[in-house]
Amino acid sequence: MDEVLKIINDLKAGTIKPIYFLMGEEPYYIDKLTEYIENNILSEDEKGFNQTVIYGRDATIEDIVSNAKRYPMMAERQVVVVREAQELSRTIDKLESYAENPQPTTVLVVAYKYKTLDKRKKLVKLIAKNGVLFESKKLYxxxxxxxxxxxxxxxxxxxxxxxxxxxxxxxxxxxxxxxxxxxxxxxxxxxxxxxxxxxxxxxxGFSKDFNVFELQNAIGSKDQLKAYKIAQYFADNPKDNPLVVTVSLVFGFFVKLLKYHGLKDKDPRAAAPVLGVNPFFMKDYEVAIKNYPMKKVSSIVASLREIDVKSKGVGANSLSNHDLLKEMLVKIFN
Incomplete structure (x- = not known):
């Protein structure tokens, strides 16, 4: 996010590069930067003749270079945006010659989503030297x-x-x-x-009372009535509460609880970052660690592995979502 803000602030300050190669697994920032350049480099009057949008599936690198080498009409610069440029991944290296000597009056924006260039390639080094190479990584x-x-x-x-x-x-x-x-x-x-x-x-549209956090809370505090009510709600609304996801999240809860048991410093403030838990939810773990000794947690983790396999349709073809959720809770509470 900081890198995105720096690019935008540079653009606002008039530091405009001839190439912006935006790549990576996370499309959000690629879209935001592309939109910002489209909306802010040229005035509305200038866009008619000087802003071109090309789609990777409909063009070649030669088409892109040809457009990029044009001179702007009655404007200081032109903007050429290549959307879905990942469609050109097999021929993207052909952009090398242009990246080595880009047109100074063109702003070429290449939106290369869901993929990245090999950073050892000459093209990457040329873009980094003469333009902006931005990698948009998925957040954990x-x-x-x-x-x-x-x-x-x-x-x-x-x-x-x-x-x-x-x-x-x-x-x-x-x-x-x-x-x-x-x-x-x-x-x-x-x-x-x-x-x-x-x-x-x-x-x-997410229920504040019937969600995985409330289920986790009910399990951790051994509130069986509440846990079974939530499980029934999940079984009645499988599209909003996929069984595979529910089992995975409960499994994750107990894996973190096992890790919590193994920590020397169990202070919630110190434990939260180690467990990867929002500090707000550490109170649930503090309650659960008292209700579930380490040996019991290990047993539950092993049982949840079996439930997870069944939730994916292996060896449980005749069991409904409700039956599997019930089995999961029985193994946790017994």
Whole structure:
């Protein structure tokens, strides 16, 4: 995110490079940088003659170079944007000669999503020398919560830890999807608002009472009635609560609990980063570690491996989601 802000600040300051090669597994920042350049380098009057969008599946490197070498019309520069450039991965090295001597009055933006160039290649070195080479890496899920906080802070909002964790849990590390959902909330909620689990439930559709965090809490505190109620809800709503995901998350909870048992320093503030847990949820682990001795946790982890295999359809063709969820809880609580 800091690198993205630096590129945008440089553009605002008038430090404009002739090539922006945007590559990587995370499309969110590639899209944002591409949109920013499209919207801000040229005036509306200049765009008609001087802004060209090319799609990788419909063009060749020769087409791109030909467009990039044109001179702008009645403007200081032109912008050439290549979307879906990964479609040209087999011939992308042909861009070498242009990257070695790019047209100074052209801003060439290459959106190379889901892939990266081999950094040992001459093309990479030429782009880095004469332009901007940006790699957009996927965030790990334990980094997404901080990303959400920073994004909302920049937009004038804040978010409660549980609401933040709900977004990460249900949307994973798909930054574009998370951003789209936050856009919807911004339309409804006033600036300065702190987003709550209720806001998430009412406006995005995730239940604040029947979700994996509440299931985790019920299991950790040995609240069997609550756990079975949530399991029933999951069984009745399998599309919103896939069994494979539920089992995986419960398995992850107990693996972290096993790791927690093995820590010498069990202070929640010290343990949270080691376990990769939002500090807000450490209270659940503090309760669970008292309810589940290490030997029991090891046994549960082994049982959950079996349930995980069954949840993927191996050796459990006749068992329903409800039966497997019930089996999972029986093995945990007994």
């Amino acid at each position: 899920e334990n980094q997404v919560g901080t990303w959400i906080q920073r994004l909302l802070q920049g937009r004038g909002y804040s978010i409660e830890p549980k609401a933040n964790a709900m977004l990460v849990e249900f949307l994973g590390n798909d930054l574009s999807r998370i951003s789209n959902e936050l856009d919807k909330l911004q339309i409804i909620l006033p600036k300065g608002h702190t987003i709550t689990p209720k806001d998430i439930e009412y406006n995005i």
